[in-house]
Amino acid sequence: AALAISILSYLHDKGIRTMATTHYSELKVYALSTPGVENACCEFSVETLRPTYRLLIGIPGKSNAFAISSKLGLSDQIIERAKEQISEQDESFEDVLSSLEENRVTIENERLEIARYKEEIKTLKAQLESRQEKLDAQRDRILRQANEEAHKVLEEAKEYADQTMKLFHKFQKNNVDTSAVERERQELRKRMNKAEKNMSDRQETKKPKKQLTxxxxxxxxxxxxxxxxxxxxxxxxxxxxxxxxxxxxxxxxxxxxxxxxxVDEPVITTPSLQKTGAGKIRMSKSASVSTEINLLGRTVDEAIAELDKYLDDAYIAHLKSVRVVHGKGTGALRKGIHDYLRRQKHVSSFRLGEFGEGDAGVTIVDFK
The missing domain is CATH 2.30.30 (SH3 type barrels.)
Incomplete structure (x- = not known):
């Protein structure tokens, strides 16, 4: 070992890049304590007696001779006598290397787990951003439709007012009898009453059964x-x-x-309560099923897969009916969902939503 250290020091002083393989613990200490010299080792699995072909830079290799000999069936008596032949200093150094190796493996596993968590967080972030974009687009579409409807109502009102003024001027210029004027007035009144009724049907607000605080x-x-x-x-x-x-x-x-x-939600009486390890009561998944599923932005296959599981949960939770939000769009998603619902035995009926329920962008499903 002393000769090996001398040779390596000579080469090092000459600036010659050298790679040396060794089992001498003195050389491992030499590399740890000498600037410009570094340990390295090839990882070896004692459990399988096979190399992993991973080169670990900065870590001194641990001698696995005793462990390998034991795995191969060498007598414990021979191994124990061999251990007596090494110095206490060498044995202590090997113990330090064993501890370093265990810590390295632990840190490596934790690093891999952290990397996996980072990937999961990255994926979840991308999904949330995508969902937020869809929600923003849906909100903008709803607001745009509302503005268009309001504009249409204003245009109708303006048209009625213009027609009224035209008739008024017409009757002033021409000698028209009062009965003709009255007929025109009644016809115009009917049209205005119809428009007013449509508006009141949309805007009518019911009074709550109980004033909330x-x-x-x-x-x-x-x-x-x-x-x-x-x-x-x-x-x-x-x-x-x-x-x-x-x-x-x-x-x-x-x-x-x-x-x-x-709103009084249906009382769920499923007996699926489980004790957790901490002794707490945990409700089954069916006890927290929403009365609505949103399938906007899904393909037909994706929507059917989600809807199939959701309807099972809702049916088990004893919900009487649920809302399926699929949007209007081209109608392909709505058609695929309706075709699927027709084949479900636990579905008694389904229909498109009425005004206030989502119109044709929503399907109301009733269970048997």
Missing amino acids: AKDIRPGDSVKVLSMNLKGTVGSRPDSKGFLFVQMGIIRSKVHLSDLEL
């Missing part, structure tokens, strides 16, 4: 927004003026307590 409601409660005729979930506590946020499918809106009515 801030103490009656909390985040997570199921409610019905009367002005929109939509069910949703409370997302925040009421502010000082009584306003709070309600999530209605993809729509999150700020509404007043006076516009809300508590």
